[in-house]
Amino acid sequence: MEPSDAQTLAGARETRPTWPAPLPRSDDTRPLYDRIQDVIALYPERKSAVVPALRLAQDEYGWLSEQAFDEVADATGFTPAFCKSVASFYDMFRLTPTGRYEICVCTNVSCALVGAAGTMRAFERELGIHPGQTSEDGLFTLKTVECYGGCGWGPVVSVNERYHEPLPAEQVPELIAQLRADAEAGA
């Protein structure tokens, strides 16, 4: 197998800006309903708060269950059906339970040109699942996604919304081992 372009193009990283350290998780422990009221207050019309409210609910429960939709509908003053119709339009909302680590592989043009297929196959081999599936132990969900805006540093992969760029196929086993160790350690 040829070395992936991400390796031969290591020069790419010189131009990459440094990413900030992730912010700690919010320590706001108030009920979802109250936090959604804060969001509603930001907008001239409360309907604008539906998408942010859905995100808060998803962060709370990991995915958008019937109960989550009921809570969002109750807190925003819209019907569950309306909230579902909005959520189903957007790729980032999860309408089914998801593994502890959601792994998204960008397969759009720029990433595809520099080895995204190899990275995707490496995840399939390592996890024994295909895109759209969750591993039996509930640890990993694998997805392919459209352009993440990391085109200069592909192939781009995100793990629970944090970008890894580039993530060539060769580095996949190491990443998975690390995530398994993190899960084991309860991180």
Place this chain on the structure above:
Amino acid sequence: MTTDLRILLDFDGDRRDIGDYERAGGYRQLTKALAGAPEDVVAAVDASGIRGRGGAGFPTGRKASFLPKDRKPAYLCVNADESEPGTFKDREIMLRNPHALIEGVITMSFGIGATSAFIYIRGEYRAEFEVLMAALEQARERGFVGADVLGSGYDATVVLHRGAGAYICGEETALLSSLEGERGQPRSKPPFPAVAGLYAAPTLINNVETLASVPYILEMGGAAYAEIGTERSKGTRVFSLSGNVKRPGNYEMPLTGTLRELIEGHGGGMPDGRTMKAIIPGGSSAPILMPDQIDTHIDFESIAAAGSMAGSGAIIVIDDRTCMVQLALRVSEFYKHESCGKCTPCREGTRWGVDIIRRIEMGEARQGELDLLLNVCDRILGNCLCPLGDAMAMPVASYVTHFRDEFQRHIDEGGCPFTERSPISGLYHEPAAVS
């Protein structure tokens, strides 16, 4: 004219800290603007000749002038939904120079008399969202954002709104639908957002790079900014270079440069042993240019004259290994996935396009299907509320036009002749063996 003039990103590292930004002259233009008349801001932007850096390239000053005066409320929306495949420059501006965006937003809000500003940032940009949140907080502490900015009597409200994953929300009317809490579907124009935009109020929608340029335009003066670039394409632009080049990345250049200066000068050219097959000059929705067009200038008019569009400023370089049918499939699958389903030609046409191209790649297409594909593209073009369908039709038609023999070979030979070499193959064909 020097090809390495930079304005927006003319420094190493980042200026996330407000102190660094202020030491470099930051927030002085906002201070000055607040002491003068709001019209002066729009007049300077108009004089600069800057054109929108999102994709359409509409003159920013003129767009701002379309807002009716004194109709309240009025809003400024910042399009930070950077999603056109190949484009990653707004992201770098937000990460490295977030206060330039915030200063531009407040200054422009003041200029058009906006009641509030909304920054619509794509949901995937979580790190960028956090950087902007922190920068806004700093700006608030220093009195640049909030009630009665610097004692001017102007109240600047900025709301940072995260999208949730939909390419179409970069289209300005879809962005408004999404920001209002709906599915992100485009609306028919007219009425234009300047008259009936967010919550049916007058609304100006500008791209991140455009607004981040405003403080620099005010600092230089509109006329001085207009001296950079060509007659109709002013200033510098941040180009996102990706694909098969040695040094991909964002490169800011004056709009007098050429694709060769970008690809070979900044990007270091092709990886060793490869030759160029095609150039995508304005994001994946742009028709391709051929290698002999590499001396094309990078301004809006020159790229249009060469048969494509400058679009979002994303240049993707394609090397000789790449199968153009696979590329067409990958591009059209994207637009099919992102089609919101509102307009029939796009909803049906992107599906048809993908189905035909897939049959060609898999060797299942009949003779004549290439013309059917061109026919489908033709029926989409210009027939929808927004340009998403066109964004599939234009590049696909250009691939077929420039590489008709390659498409035909797939049909004649009953499959893809390039499976072994093409880097995109693995998305569509099982690898020969897994070691």
